[in-house]
Amino acid sequence: MGGQNIRTKDANMSLKTISVNKSFGGQIKRYAHHANTLDCDMRFAIYLPPQAANGQKVPVLYWLSGLTCTEENFMHKAGAARVASALGIAIVAPDTSPRGTDIADDDGYDLGQGAGFYVNALQPPWNRHYHMYDYVLNELPQLIEATFPVNDKRSISGHSMGGHGALVLALRNPARFQSASAFSPISNPVNCPWGQKAFTAYLGEDKAAWADYDASLLMQKATQFVPTLVDQGDADEFLETQLKPEMLEAAARTNTYPLELNRREGYDHSYYFIASFIEDHLLFHARHLTL
Amino acid sequence: MGGQNIRTKDANMSLKTISVNKSFGGQIKRYAHHANTLDCDMRFAIYLPPQAANGQKVPVLYWLSGLTCTEENFMHKAGAARVASALGIAIVAPDTSPRGTDIADDDGYDLGQGAGFYVNALQPPWNRHYHMYDYVLNELPQLIEATFPVNDKRSISGHSMGGHGALVLALRNPARFQSASAFSPISNPVNCPWGQKAFTAYLGEDKAAWADYDASLLMQKATQFVPTLVDQGDADEFLETQLKPEMLEAAARTNTYPLELNRREGYDHSYYFIASFIEDHLLFHARHLTL
Numbered sequence: 123m124g125g126q127n128i129r130t131k132d133a134n135m136s137l138k139t140i141s142v143n144k145s146f147g148g149q150i151k152r153y154a155h156h157a158n159t160l161d162c163d164m165r166f167a168i169y170l171p172p173q174a175a176n177g178q179k180v181p182v183l184y185w186l187s188g189l190t191c192t193e194e195n196f197m198h199k200a201g202a203a204r205v206a207s208a209l210g211i212a213i214v215a216p217d218t219s220p221r222g223t224d225i226a227d228d229d230g231y232d233l234g235q236g237a238g239f240y241v242n243a244l245q246p247p248w249n250r251h252y253h254m255y256d257y258v259l260n261e262l263p264q265l266i267e268a269t270f271p272v273n274d275k276r277s278i279s280g281h282s283m284g285g286h287g288a289l290v291l292a293l294r295n296p297a298r299f300q301s302a303s304a305f306s307p308i309s310n311p312v313n314c315p316w317g318q319k320a321f322t323a324y325l326g327e328d329k330a331a332w333a334d335y336d337a338s339l340l341m342q343k344a345t346q347f348v349p350t351l352v353d354q355g356d357a358d359e360f361l362e363t364q365l366k367p368e369m370l371e372a373a374a375r376t377n378t379y380p381l382e383l384n385r386r387e388g389y390d391h392s393y394y395f396i397a398s399f400i401e402d403h404l405l406f407h408a409r410h411l412t413l
Numbered sequence: 414m415g416g417q418n419i420r421t422k423d424a425n426m427s428l429k430t431i432s433v434n435k436s437f438g439g440q441i442k443r444y445a446h447h448a449n450t451l452d453c454d455m456r457f458a459i460y461l462p463p464q465a466a467n468g469q470k471v472p473v474l475y476w477l478s479g480l481t482c483t484e485e486n487f488m489h490k491a492g493a494a495r496v497a498s499a500l501g502i503a504i505v506a507p508d509t510s511p512r513g514t515d516i517a518d519d520d521g522y523d524l525g526q527g528a529g530f531y532v533n534a535l536q537p538p539w540n541r542h543y544h545m546y547d548y549v550l551n552e553l554p555q556l557i558e559a560t561f562p563v564n565d566k567r568s569i570s571g572h573s574m575g576g577h578g579a580l581v582l583a584l585r586n587p588a589r590f591q592s593a594s595a596f597s598p599i600s601n602p603v604n605c606p607w608g609q610k611a612f613t614a615y616l617g618e619d620k621a622a623w624a625d626y627d628a629s630l631l632m633q634k635a636t637q638f639v640p641t642l643v644d645q646g647d648a649d650e651f652l653e654t655q656l657k658p659e660m661l662e663a664a665a666r667t668n669t670y671p672l673e674l675n676r677r678e679g680y681d682h683s684y685y686f687i688a689s690f691i692e693d694h695l696l697f698h699a700r701h702l703t704l
Contacts, residue, residue: 143685144648150685201492201688357435394434394441397492 137269140165146207147172150197155265159257161250162225166216166262167193169203173210174271181275181300181411182266183404184258185215186284186291189316190236193217196281199393205404211411212272216262218283220251232316233323239311240287241335243324252324255335259291259298277407279303281396282360286311289337289350289370296346301410303351303403305396306358310338310369317364338366341373341381350374350381351406353399355389428560431456437498438463441488446556450548452541453516457507457553458484460494464501465562472566472591472702473557474695475549476506477575477582480607481527484508487572490684496695502702503563507553509574511542523607524614530602531578532626534615543615546626550582550589568698570594572687573651577602580628580641580661587637592701594642594694596687597649601629601660608655629657632664632672641672642697644690646680 140152148171157164174180183206185196196202196215206213219238226247228234234248243252266272277300280288285307292302311317312332325331333339354367361367367383374381389395431443439462448455465471474497476487487493487506497504510529517538519525525539534543557563568591571579576598583593602608603623616622624630645658652658658674665672680686 143681143683144646144679144689145685146689198490198684201495203685203688204492355435388435390434392434393489394436394494397494398435398437 137265145169145203148174148203148207150203152193157220157257157261159253159261160220162220162222164217164220164257165193166214167197168215168266168270169197169206169213170270171207171210171212174212177271178210179271179273180210180212181277182212182214182263182272183407183411184263184276184278184288185213186240186258186278186280186287187215187218188280188282188284189218190231191218191284192236195393199397200400201397202400202404205401209404209408211404211408212270214262214266216258219254225251228323230319233320237283237320239283239320239324239335240290241321241324244331245324245326248324254287255291258287259295275300275411277301277303277411279305279403279407280307281305282365282391283308283316285352286317286337290335290340292348292350293337293340293344294334296344296348299348301349301351301407303406305353305399305403306355306360306365306391307337307352307367307370308364310336310366312336312339313369314364314366338369338373341370341379342376344377344379347380349406349410350379351403352381352383353386353395353402354383355386355391355395357388358391360391428556436460436494439465439494439498441494443484448511448548448552450544450552451511453511453513455508455511455548456484457505458488459506459557459561460488460497460504461561462498462501462503465503468562469501470562470564471501471503472568473503473505473554473563474698474702475554475567475569475579476504477531477549477569477571477578478506478509479571479573479575480509481522482509482575483527486684490688491691492688493691493695496692500695500699502695502699503561505553505557507549510545516542519614521610524611528574528611530574530611530615530626531581532612532615535622536615536617539615545578546582549578550586566591566702568592568594568702570596570694570698571598572596573656573682574599574607576643577608577628581626581631583639583641584628584631584635585625587635587639590639592640592642592698594697596644596690596694597646597651597656597682598628598643598658598661599656601627601657603627603630604660605655605657629660629664632661632670633668635668635670638671640701641670642694643672643674644677644686644693645674646677646682646686648679649682651682
């Protein structure tokens with residue numbers, strides 16, 4: 123099944139198929155391609171609902187995964203294809219960082235490969251390849267929209283580090299996304315160990331650069347609003363030290379930002395939590411994507 | 414979360430909790446215990462629907478996984494908890510073999526650890542620990558029924574090697590199971606490479622012993638019937654060489670056995686196939702479990 127090359131309208135964009143699996147009447151496909159923004163090969167997965175095979179152009183939900191994940195975890199574990207199939211929404215899930223033996227890395231699970239934090243790195247050695255913000259904002263949607271039967275309606279969601287990425291991308295680019303959502307996002311990374319470690323490495327000691335990547339700081343001063351849904355388990359092992367949803371709630375309150383944040387009793391940080399509420403998030407995005 | 418010990422009514426049965434995750438209002442729990450039948454430690458996962466926490470005794474679906482799987486794969490990838498939660502059914506998924514550094518193994522993925530084939534091995538070195546047939550038929554349900562709020566209604570399902578196991582267990586013990594189902598089962602193992610390799614190693618060269626573990630041979634001569642549902646993808650890469658559903662269909666036709674076998678266009682051997690049709694299987698079992 124793998125190996126066939128797809129030439130897109132842009133001759134520079136060449137996709138190599140890694141796998142194709144039928145799922146709920148549609149297809150889950152994984153691809154590798156050379157990402158100019160990252161200056162290395164990159165992988166992503168896409169769920170194409172059955173409507174996309176019937177000549178219809180479907181809207182796209184971008185999903186950003188959390189620490190240590192690849193493009194596969196969400197497709198395997200979230201149970202999203204069932205709902206996306208019914209609603210006629212494509213889902214695109216990129217890998218969480220540039221990867222390769224010649225790409226900068228770190229021994230920690232929370233820095234380097236698998237931990238791109240959806241920023242454009244400013245500091246060596248990271249600034250050579252770690253430009254996940256630009257990749258997800260520009261190159262990836264351009265590639266998707268040039269290659270697959272999708273329209274230009276986009277929403278964005280993610281989990282943990284990816285929830286942080288989804289909120290930041292939507293807050294800084296409100297015209298690009300119809301809606302945003304997150305599960306257990308790192309809501310105030312400038313004030314938690316994961317964020318401080320990553321931002322120090324990727325962005326440097328000058329905290330002025332950090333504010334561009336902090337959802338709570340951005341939400342407090344946003345002037346254009348993107349409808350936003352957040353779910354957070356109250357048994358999440360990272361709730362108090364790393365996630366700090368109360369900072370996001372406070373920012374939304376200050377700025378009357380359209381944030382719905384649900385705390386879910388007994389749920390933890392795992393994909394079992396995501397699977398339990400992914401239908402709510404897809405229905406939320408569908409309302410905004412199909413307006 | 415791990416580490417607490419649960420003493421069951423039988424003092425010999427001691428469960429060690431590996432993990433607990435809330436899922437669709439219920440809980441996915443993983444346990445280790447000393448399995449007398451296997452004479453080693455064994456792992457299983459159980460999904461307990463919310464009804465089980467409300468004083469209700471729920472029926473149980475046993476799920477047998479395929480080659481290389483552990484007790485985790487089904488819970489991660491099948492999307493079954495959503496439906497089991499709505500229907501009030503517990504699901505128990507054991508590991509696919511005894512495991513450990515002192516347990517016999519083989520370099521192949523299709524023999525030894527992760528490949529117990531749900532038989533009672535007769536040949537050394539396998540006959541020391543590989544008694545998965547007895548474990549799944551007797552010790553595991555006794556442990557489940559002594560420990561959790563479940564009733565004595567049982568059904569059984571599985572995938573590939575586990576589909577073979579589910580069909581064989583139901584065919585040989587029709588009074589023990591209300592219903593049986595399988596995805597992509599190894600339907601006629603005495604006539605395929607996977608089955609021949611495993612049965613030669615576990616059961617020996619004498620093929621008389623093999624017939625007790627071949628669903629097509631058993632279905633042909635069954636005198637008591639268990640309602641049975643099978644789904645098979647027609648793009649399954651193992652369809653012709655290993656799975657041979659046509660042998661099961663022929664046996665059912667000969668014996669007017671209540672088999673419904675659906676061929677699904679474009680679906681392969683993966684969990685994406687299982688996830689796409691697991692709701693059908695759970696609804697099928699629920700009809701028989703709640704009679």
